Amino acid sequence: MMLPRSLFIPLTLALAGCATVQPAPVAQQHHGFTAEQASVLRANGFVEKGDDWEFGLADRLLFATDESNLIPGQRDRLKHLAGTLAKVGLAGARVEGHTDVTGTAAYNEALSLRRAQSVADALTEGGMDHERLKVRGLGKADPVQSNATAAGRRENRRVVIIVSPPDAPAE
Template sequence: MLKKFAIVVMCSSLGLAACTTQDPYTGEQQTSSATKGALLGGLAGALGGALIGRGGANRNAILLGAGVGALAGGAIGNYMDRQEAELTRKLRNSGVSVTRVGNDIILNMPGNVTFATDSSDISSNFYDVLNSVAIVLKEYNKTLIDVAGFTDSTGSAEYNQALSERRANSVAQYLVSQGLDSRRFYVTGMGESNPIASNATAEGRSQNRRVEIRLSPLTN
């Protein structure tokens, strides 16, 4: 409710034309992806970087209690296989890698395609990619979604921790704005920990600046 209220207030202050576009098929006015992302980014900042979906292990109980069926046995592998194939197809040539680790799927979103340097505002050309991810995750609603932000080692550890949290939250908030249940999410910032390349080179630092989405099956 707070998020919706903030978007309405900000749209009012900016003017309706700045916040809406016309659907080419229905003619209806709707909030544009770029504007929605900017508003969500502003709201995240106004809330002091508070992260959504901090339920962790409680997610299973909450979702099962809400009537989302759990996966079991051989159905788990098949379910994740189909989800992986769909994500691979939609994210081809997007700059996002799709990696399978057991029954989990990891989407690696490099900083050079998701954010400008030293910013937690999602790049406008990345909204279509996140929209594709959201479409798949809506279909596969028995999947838990962990979003983690990472930085390189440039700057202080405290600053990098805060930046990684803001970036992870920006991605998660945008996905939630596309209709995904926030109870499926766990969002965290990892700062400069867990580098996947050397921070001694520009190329390595570029790889370390990233957001990772780990998708896990919902089980009992």
């Protein structure tokens, strides 16, 4: 049986209305980060640590003994980094300061906090939201090298920037 031509267009439109509508593609997630965010973090020296991203070992922010001021060039680099992260929706981070074992525990905690604050100030100048930067001074806790050598102590005088997924609960 052949259908009359006059029914062809209405039947075609009716069948087209039954077609399944495909949802809009969702940005691929990488532990709570979009693929673009993960790519930007990786390209800027961050390494993945569980669900977070940490500023990499080669790009660690190191300080001289008893100093909390950024060395020349670091402030501009941090401002650029902050702007880059903010452009992909990463406007917050944890900023953790560390010291070596030289000095008292109380002094080292205060010094590590000043170091972390120096980094946080530069990140804020670069466009990150100061309300979303969690600044902590951890003193001599969590060394990455032995404090028995000058080289190890130098590596321990640092600030670490940790970026968590944008939808992660605040600590």
